[in-house]
Amino acid sequence: MNIFYNVKAQWLAYVAFFLVLGLIPAYVDDGFLLNQMSTYGVYGLLALAISLCWGFGGILNLGLGIPFGLGAYGMAMTMQMQSQDSSNPIPPFMLNNSLDHLPMLWVPFNSTVIGIALALIVPTLFCAIFGGLMFRARVSGPFFAIMTLAMLSAWYTLILDLQPYTNGVNGITPPAPLKIGGFTLDPYSPLAYWTVFALLLIATFAAKLMTLSRFGLVVQAVRGDAERVRFLGYNVASYETAIYTISGLIAAIAGCCWVTLTQYVSPAQFDTTLSLSMVIWAGVGGRLSLIGSIVGAFIIMGAQSYLGDALLATWLLVLGGFFILVVRFLPKGLIGLVESLLGRFPVGLKKSNGDHQLPSGAMFPQAGE
Amino acid sequence: MALGSFFGSFELSSFINALILGVSIASIWLLAALGLTIIYGTAGVINMAHGEFIMLGAYSSYTLQSYLGLPFFLCVPASFVIVAAVGLILERGLIRYLYKRPLDTLLATFGVSLVLMQGVRLIFGSDPKYLAVPQIFQNNMQLGFLNISVFRVVVLAVTIGAAVALWALFYRTRFGVQVRAVMQNKEMAASFGIDADRVYMLTFALGAGLAGLAGSLFGVLNIVLPTMGASYVVQAFLVVVVGGGTLAGSVVAGGATGELQSIFAYFTNDTFARFVLFVLIVVFLRIRPQGLFAPSATRR
Numbered sequence: 001m002n003i004f005y006n007v008k009a010q011w012l013a014y015v016a017f018f019l020v021l022g023l024i025p026a027y028v029d030d031g032f033l034l035n036q037m038s039t040y041g042v043y044g045l046l047a048l049a050i051s052l053c054w055g056f057g058g059i060l061n062l063g064l065g066i067p068f069g070l071g072a073y074g075m076a077m078t079m080q081m082q083s084q085d086s087s088n089p090i091p092p093f094m095l096n097n098s099l100d101h102l103p104m105l106w107v108p109f110n111s112t113v114i115g116i117a118l119a120l121i122v123p124t125l126f127c128a129i130f131g132g133l134m135f136r137a138r139v140s141g142p143f144f145a146i147m148t149l150a151m152l153s154a155w156y157t158l159i160l161d162l163q164p165y166t167n168g169v170n171g172i173t174p175p176a177p178l179k180i181g182g183f184t185l186d187p188y189s190p191l192a193y194w195t196v197f198a199l200l201l202i203a204t205f206a207a208k209l210m211t212l213s214r215f216g217l218v219v220q221a222v223r224g225d226a227e228r229v230r231f232l233g234y235n236v237a238s239y240e241t242a243i244y245t246i247s248g249l250i251a252a253i254a255g256c257c258w259v260t261l262t263q264y265v266s267p268a269q270f271d272t273t274l275s276l277s278m279v280i281w282a283g284v285g286g287r288l289s290l291i292g293s294i295v296g297a298f299i300i301m302g303a304q305s306y307l308g309d310a311l312l313a314t315w316l317l318v319l320g321g322f323f324i325l326v327v328r329f330l331p332k333g334l335i336g337l338v339e340s341l342l343g344r345f346p347v348g349l350k351k352s353n354g355d356h357q358l359p360s361g362a363m364f365p366q367a368g369e
Numbered sequence: 370m371a372l373g374s375f376f377g378s379f380e381l382s383s384f385i386n387a388l389i390l391g392v393s394i395a396s397i398w399l400l401a402a403l404g405l406t407i408i409y410g411t412a413g414v415i416n417m418a419h420g421e422f423i424m425l426g427a428y429s430s431y432t433l434q435s436y437l438g439l440p441f442f443l444c445v446p447a448s449f450v451i452v453a454a455v456g457l458i459l460e461r462g463l464i465r466y467l468y469k470r471p472l473d474t475l476l477a478t479f480g481v482s483l484v485l486m487q488g489v490r491l492i493f494g495s496d497p498k499y500l501a502v503p504q505i506f507q508n509n510m511q512l513g514f515l516n517i518s519v520f521r522v523v524v525l526a527v528t529i530g531a532a533v534a535l536w537a538l539f540y541r542t543r544f545g546v547q548v549r550a551v552m553q554n555k556e557m558a559a560s561f562g563i564d565a566d567r568v569y570m571l572t573f574a575l576g577a578g579l580a581g582l583a584g585s586l587f588g589v590l591n592i593v594l595p596t597m598g599a600s601y602v603v604q605a606f607l608v609v610v611v612g613g614g615t616l617a618g619s620v621v622a623g624g625a626t627g628e629l630q631s632i633f634a635y636f637t638n639d640t641f642a643r644f645v646l647f648v649l650i651v652v653f654l655r656i657r658p659q660g661l662f663a664p665s666a667t668r669r
Contacts, residue, residue, distance in 0.1 A: 137658040142415040146606045153603045154647035161640035320483030327477040
């Protein structure tokens with residue numbers, strides 16, 4: 001038996017993984033570097049969302065930038081409004097766009113709590129409605145992927161076009177860090193890192209539990225063969241909508257974190273390249289494994305930060321080529337290598353860092369059943 | 370294409386102009402979608418690199434024109450041949466291994482699109498290039514109160530020509546019969562001695578070539594940039610999705626979406642019109658998920 005499929009070993013790998021991540025602030029003093037590490041946590045959240053939706057649900061979502069961007073805009077609006085007071089009631093860019101009072105769209109963001117709640121609810125609701133419409137119509141596979149892509153580009157143009165409300169291509173740059181009840185969350189402090197770390201940890205463990213639950217098993221069955229699951233009496237569309245919406249919520253949380261860390265949001269968050277990059281992270285790391293996807297995001301974004309400067313002009317060329325090779329030869333991503341490596345040592349090593357994966361087509365009972 | 374700002378209040382003449390412009394937009398979207406349609410319709414491959422094929426077509430025309438001094442009307446078929454060759458190489462080297470994994474072809478071709486875009490950027494730089502056309506194509510035509518650029522009429526004519534040629538190819542030739550047989554049932558067609566592999570290869574090259582042809586024309590309508598493909602590819606995908614992946618479906622879907630875009634843009638503006646159109650397409654797919662004219666036969 002390959003230890004890769006052993007649930008206990010998997011949990012151990014998760015704990016080890018997060019212990020390592022938790023040790024980082026002890027060794028990194030530089031605030032800038034720590035901030036960068038925190039943004040990697042955001043990428044990890046996004047990769048996790050892709051892994052849930054695509055790896056486990058079999059729903060390729062090329063528009064994860066929508067909940068991510070909507071969440072980011074909601075948070076940016078909240079943070080922007082924290083800097084406004086009665087003498088200076090509306091954000092400066094609105095004055096440049098000749099608005100003389102705060103638009104209705106912005107009024108709820110006066111309250112930090114309502115603002116953050118909206119930043120999470122609106123994208124989730126969007127995913128629930130859009131996903132519900134599509135899945136109930138039994139739009140699936142490549143068609144769904146294309147529709148998410150089209151929706152993403154629609155949002156991009158809309159945000160770009162609503163210049164007076166969103167500051168168009170310049171985006172929103174909240175002048176001060178997020179304040180929650182008199183407390184300021186400095187994006188360069190270890191606390192910011194811990195916040196993102198905690199969110200990633202909670203999201204990952206919740207996702208892992210979900211994949212082992214009854215719900216998660218049905219979702220994986222839908223990935224295998226939606227028609228058979230339908231014949232068994234399950235409402236396939238609700239399961240698909242649910243997993244799609246959950247991954248949207250995770251992306252919205254990631255969007256909120258992103259803005260708290262960078263204090264900047266622009267239509268670039270809705271760029272198709274970003275959303276497709278998220279898919280690349282999960283694809284390279286191994287979409288069938290939550291932790292593989294997160295590591296994939298770390299590897300690619302880390303390489304982009306460090307190798308990207310050295311390779312500069314050829315970085316996209318390298319990334320594209322690498323991705324082609326992964327899709328062609330390693331459909332399970334890099335974690336697939338770990339899987340086959342561990343397969344050579346039947347039982348022994350207690351270390352594995354991945355989820356249970358099935359050889360494609362195999363249908364033996366899964367852990368937690 | 371900031372046409373929204375031209376139109377203020379409702380006027381019949383400008384509304385009719387908007388309708389005419391809609392026909393032109395429709396022809397552009399359809400031309401962009403034709404190659405995608407036959408590749409998707411035949412092999413079930415979602416080619417994310419289609420936009421970059423369009424971009425390659427524009428750049429091949431640009432190269433032939435400015436370095437070899439080829440006249441424009443020869444650049445167009447030359448771009449067809451060049452991009453078809455690129456498509457052929459891609460199909461042989463990569464796509465043919467992925468036919469059984471439709472989502473993976475989507476991802477692999479996205480990787481290809483990154484490589485092509487960055488490769489072209491490295492060779493030609495990021496600054497815009499321009500394609501020159503004979504003087505008569507640069508003029509505007511004035512018919513009564515109608516005003517339209519001559520080149521848009523040329524694009525419309527080429528689109529009609531390409532669609533008719535494709536129809537003839539699919540429904541009036543032996544090759545077309547083979548393609549339709551493979552579309553309906555690959556194994557059955559293969560057991561009757563049709564080389565399905567060859568059919569896939571040729572349709573992929575043909576689809577890529579059509580993108581090249583489209584690109585050489587779009588390069589005149591707009592500036593030539595390494596990123597130009599992205600602006601066409603989403604519309605092209607929508608045309609294919611709404612049409613259901615058949616030639617007739619794409620023609621009708623291209624016409625309807627282009628015309629609606631122009632009409633919405635007349636009442637609001639270009640970007641908002643696009644948003645409304647996309648939402649309408651989502652609602653439409655709720656009612657007809659298989660698209661307008663989906664093939665009734667089984668798919669792989």
